[in-house]
Amino acid sequence: MDKVKLGFNKLTIYKFIWLICLAIFFFTSYNFANWFTSTRSDVGSIVFKWEHSIPLWPWSIVPYWSIDLMYGLAILLVCSYRDLKILCLRLLSAQIICIICFLIFPLKFSFERPTLDGLSGLLFDILMGFDKPFNQAPSLHITLLVILWQFYASYFRNVWRYILHIWCLLIALSVLTTWQHHFFDVPTGIGVGCFCIWLWPDEGLSPIKNYQLPKQYIWSSVYFLLFALSFxxxxxxxxxxxxxxWFSVTFLLVSVNYLLVGTIGFQKQTNGNFNLAVTILYLPYFVIMWINSRLWTFKNKPVDLICDNVYLGKIPSNNTLCTDHFSAIVDLCAELPIPHFNGHYNLIPVLDMTPLTIEQCQQAAEIINQHYKKGKLLVCCALGYSRSATAIIAWLLLTKRASNLDEAISMVKERRHTIVITAKQRIILLDWFLQIKKGSQYVKS
Known part of the structure; x- marks a missing residue:
């Protein structure tokens, strides 16, 4: 009991330390950015003509202020050291990124708010006591809201969750109806908030802590050029x-994935989907890749039987899953989600247009061999042309269904003519196959 109490007290102390440090950093950095921008003469605004029709709703200052309470309570509500660390790192990252943007690209709010009376007027007067019409894009208010919204959504259930969503929407709306921000500040704030969640994920390794360094220079350069063009x-x-x-941010993240981070940057979950923050960040890329997968495969069957209950195909649609009744899926696609699937789902994420490593060939072959006897097994990637085909070829070699690499490729190509095995992938498969033969690591099928 004493240990539990001690652990609780220690966690509580950490919470208050984080809360105090974040509060000090928030007011210090925010006020500095306000003061510094006020000394500049080149501060402009990004405002659209239609924004002049946005009404001033004095009552919306109440939900606007409420985010301060949500901020403090969130830190006090966390139940573990890990959750506390993730939440506070997200909040700290949000503050740092937004302040840097305020200093480098200063903007100001261009509408003049009339004098207000009553409680709303008092709340506005308190707000204006330390705030200025600067620190606009990305909206720090919206950035923090995205982080806190995601945090509280994991705690609330049933009707309380709907109340949370309604209140958070009111907070988001209030940055416009209190005449604190222009519209441009809102989507940029959403983007930074999603980026902070991506930077410090709830599960898995943070992208900045990945040391695999795949260094796919060509594709990284392609996406960097797309970033530069769209920007x-x-x-x-x-x-x-x-x-x-939005497109430029997405392309820049994809470029970083190919150069440094690898598949961890996409953060595809073990159920084959992506969380909301990642989906928002990568949505333009996801849409482009989905369209691309359909354009390249619209003349092909969704899946083809290779042998012994093992099927090769593209990322399945709901219709494919309903009609083919697969009992298991081996997914090698890092950049596209799959529909809800009730069977055995196995994810081995591989970047598009990149070969499987020796370890991934071994892993995929073993998983296929583990599940194919239990029912229909689908091995898939975006197109069903390369990554998934490589996995099946590896399985054919591992189980002696093919005596050599050329025979294994021919067996798959005979049933799905469009597969593509690059020269680099052939070398990797051959090296792996020689290791199997040398070590007698064949498995029973």
Whole structure:
């Protein structure tokens, strides 16, 4: 009992330390950014004409202020050291990123708010006591809301969760109806909030702590050029072209994945889906990749039987899952989700247009061999052309269904003519196969 009490007290102390440090850093950095921007003469605004029709709702200052209470309570509600660390690192990252943006790209709010009376007027007066019409994009208010919204959503259930969503929507709306922010600040704030959640995920390794360094220079360069192009168009054409900044952020993240982070950067979950924050960050890329997968495969069957209950195909649709009744799936696609699946789902994420490593060949072959006898097994990737085909080829070699690499490739190509095995992938498969033969590591099928 004493140990439990001691552990509780220690965690509580850590909570208050984090809360005090974050509060000090928040007010210090926020006020500094306000003061520094107020000394500059080149501060402009990004505002659309239609924003002049946004009404001023004095009562919305109440939900606007409520985020301060949510901020403190969230830190006090966490139940473990790990959850406390993740939440506070997200909040700290949000503050750092937003302050840097305020200093490098200063903006100001351009509407003049009339004098207000009553409780709303008092709350506005208190707010204006330390706030200025600067620190605009990305909206720190929205950034923190995204982080806190995701945190509280994991705690609330049933009707309370709906109440939470309604209140958070009111907070999001309040940054406009209190005349604190222009519209441009809102989506940029959402983006930074999602980025902070991506940076410090609830499960798995943080992207900045991954040391695998795949270094796919060519594809990293391709996506970096797409980032530069979309960013340049957004800045040059301005106005509604600013939505292309979403594409530029997405392409930059994908470029980083290919150069440094690997599949961890996509954060595909063990159920084959992505959390909401990751989905928002990568949505333009996900849509492009989904369209690409359908354009390349619309003349092909969704899946093809290779042998012994093992099927090869693209990421399945709901219709494919309903009609083919697979008992297990081996998914090698890092960049696309799969529909809800009730069978055995196994994820071995591999970046698009990259070969499987020796370890991934071994892992995929063993998983296929483990599940194919229990029912229909689908091995899939975005197109069902390369990554998934490689996995099945590895299985054919591991179980002696093929005596050599060329025979294994021919067996798969005979049933799905469109497969593509690159020269680099052939070398990796051959090296792995020689290791199997040398060590007599064949498995029983």
């Amino acid at each position: 340049s168009i957004a800045i040059y054409f301005y106005s509604w072209a600013l939505w292309l900044l």
